[in-house]
Every structure is written in structure tokens, then in C-alpha cells.
Amino acid sequence: MEGFTLAQPRSLDDALAAGPQAGAKYIAGGTDLMQLAKDNVETPHHLIDIEGLLPDTISTATDGSLQLGALARMVEVATHADVRSSWPALSEALLLSASPQIRNMGTVGGNLLQRTRCGYFRDVGFSCNKRSPGSGCPAIPGESRGLGVLGVSDHCIATHPSDMPVALMAMDASLQLVSPGGGTRLVPFAEFYRLPGSTPEIETNLLPGELIVAVVVPRSASARRSRYVKVRDRASFEFAVVSAAVALEVTDGTVRNVRIAMGGVAPRPWRLSQVEAALQGRPATPESFQEAASLAGEGAVTTKDNAFKVKLMERAILRGLQLASA
Numbered sequence: 001m002e003g004f005t006l007a008q009p010r011s012l013d014d015a016l017a018a019g020p021q022a023g024a025k026y027i028a029g030g031t032d033l034m035q036l037a038k039d040n041v042e043t044p045h046h047l048i049d050i051e052g053l054l055p056d057t058i059s060t061a062t063d064g065s066l067q068l069g070a071l072a073r074m075v076e077v078a079t080h081a082d083v084r085s086s087w088p089a090l091s092e093a094l095l096l097s098a099s100p101q102i103r104n105m106g107t108v109g110g111n112l113l114q115r116t117r118c119g120y121f122r123d124v125g126f127s128c129n130k131r132s133p134g135s136g137c138p139a140i141p142g143e144s145r146g147l148g149v150l151g152v153s154d155h156c157i158a159t160h161p162s163d164m165p166v167a168l169m170a171m172d173a174s175l176q177l178v179s180p181g182g183g184t185r186l187v188p189f190a191e192f193y194r195l196p197g198s199t200p201e202i203e204t205n206l207l208p209g210e211l212i213v214a215v216v217v218p219r220s221a222s223a224r225r226s227r228y229v230k231v232r233d234r235a236s237f238e239f240a241v242v243s244a245a246v247a248l249e250v251t252d253g254t255v256r257n258v259r260i261a262m263g264g265v266a267p268r269p270w271r272l273s274q275v276e277a278a279l280q281g282r283p284a285t286p287e288s289f290q291e292a293a294s295l296a297g298e299g300a301v302t303t304k305d306n307a308f309k310v311k312l313m314e315r316a317i318l319r320g321l322q323l324a325s326a
């Protein structure tokens, strides 16, 4: 692990002024960043502690939307009474994430920016286009069981590892950002993460030094009936092989509104608009659920190791629809 300085700025302005300097990284709970630094995957030279500088609250705005401060701990969001009743998939996704110790430390902002768990990225003994642009992707011909099948490129097939963003993608959330100049902007969640293309090292549309301040999640009938299904190799403390967040509004036996997002299959939480379109206005029956779920793998690019994910996606969506409509 390389040496670094640790700054504890007194104000947000001071933190934002320090953010864009070369080798600087913000640190929140530190549960991902410190592991990456210890493994020399990331080598930050200046850590900027943002504790106390951004909201850590969970509140409701006058329009009913949920406001999650970037420094809210994962455990606080997961166990919040309003989150549990009005955005249940969000609570479920967090409770199925990591371990109690990590959920006590990990923050909303840090979870959104967790780096991929691709073994080739996390081991500096291998080349990796994401870690070292242009060095190659040994995952494509190599061990790829846990890697992506949608939105991947010839340069990278890594998946986004976090659970909470999958639920947020199914709830049409937005991110409040603040930049070093003090300007703020609201970015729809669907526009936050980038696909790898030929630049897999650029993962989001965050500008240099920009900070996530909060996440805004609209209140809706479908979010209220949302569920999160996580399929993993062991029952706890494990990342998703495939996960599905399903938000569903059914009136008089007909699907009025549905949002489906998947984790473990793509470089970002993946919205399945073709499955949603096939369900919209259709009877909420096992037959139409099955028919729509069978479209999940459209456009998938698989390897010899991960082709099974297409069927697993279908099953996870089906289970999510069953639970949300029950």
C-alpha cells in the first residue's frame, strides 16, 4: 500500500477545493476504498474525509419523495420505517448487501461508487483495461462466470457490484451533485453510470471533484409494491450472481405500471424496458409474467462461463413479479 495524506476539511467548500487535485480521493465509510488501496488497485495520495460535510439524513420532501443523504449509512436506510413501507425493494437490497459491520460503516454515496468485483480488476497481477487502460481484458477469454452479459464491450465485461443502485434504477431515482465551483445539478439515475465501450476506466458521468450530495427517490404506487430478489452463491455476505428489482402497480388484475432493473449482469444497474413494455396493460397472471420475463436476455453477449445468466435473469424476474403481485 502506498502512503497518503488524510485531510479533514472543516467545510464543504474546502473539501470541494481539494477534490480535483491529482491523486486526491474522497473517503466516506472507507469500506471499499481502503481495500482497493491496500491491494494497490487504487493508489490515492490525498484522502479527503467528507464525514460531517454532506447530509446523512433520511427525509421526505413536500412532494412525498424520499431524500437520502449521501452520508446516510446503509443500515439506517435499510431499517428506516418509511423506506421499508414505501420503497421495500430498497430496504431489501440493502439488507441483502455485505455484512452488518459493513452496512454500519458503508454510506449511500460510497455504495453507488463501489468498484467492480471482477477478480482481474482487483488483482494487480493481471492486466485490466479498467485499471490500466489499453492493457487488455483477460476476463473475456478467462474466468467469467460472475461477469456481464449486457452492455459489455470488447474492452471490459465487468459488472457493477452494488445492490442498492439496482433498486434505485427501478424507482426512477435522481442524484443531487455539487461541483467544486459550487454549482449543483440533478442527474437522473439512468444517466449517471456509463457503459465501458473503449474507455472502461470511466465509470460515471461525475465531473472531476464533484460530490454526490443526496439521492432523490419519487414516491409511487409501483415503488410501494416493489421487491428485490438476489441470487448468490451463498446465503449471506456475497455479491449477486443475478439480482432483480421489480416495482409493480396492478389495478383490477391489470399491470398499470412496472419497472424492472437487474444487477450482476451489466456494467451498471440494467433497466429491462422490453420486459416492462411486454407487461404494461397486460393481465397480472403467471402466463403474461412468464412471457415477458422470457425477453430478459435480448441482446445478451455471453461467454462460455456466463451464458447460464440469461435463464437465471428470467427466473429472478419471474420471482420478483410473483412476490410484488402477491
Ligand SMILES: Cc1cc2nc3c(=O)[nH]c(=O)nc-3n(C[C@H](O)[C@H](O)[C@H](O)COP(=O)(O)OP(=O)(O)OC[C@H]3O[C@@H](n4cnc5c(N)ncnc54)[C@H](O)[C@@H]3O)c2cc1C
Pocket: 025, 026, 027, 028, 029, 030, 031, 032, 033, 034, 035, 054, 070, 071, 074, 096, 097, 098, 099, 102, 105, 106, 107, 108, 109, 110, 111, 112, 113, 114, 161, 162, 163, 164, 210, 211, 212, 213, 237, 238, 239, 240
Ligand atoms: C466482503 C464484502 C462484501 C460486500 N458485499 C456487498 C454486497 O453484497 N452488496 C453491496 O452492495 N455491497 C457489498 N459490499 C460493498 C460495500 O457495500 C461498499 O464497500 C460500501 O457500500 C462502500 O461505502 P463506503 O461509504 O465505505 O465507501 P468508500 O469506500 O468510502 O468510498 C467508495 C468510493 O466512493 C467515493 N465516494 C464516497 N462517497 C462519495 C460522495 N458522497 N461523492 C462522491 N464520491 C464518493 C470514494 O471516493 C470512493 O471512490 C461488500 C464489501 C465487502 C468488503
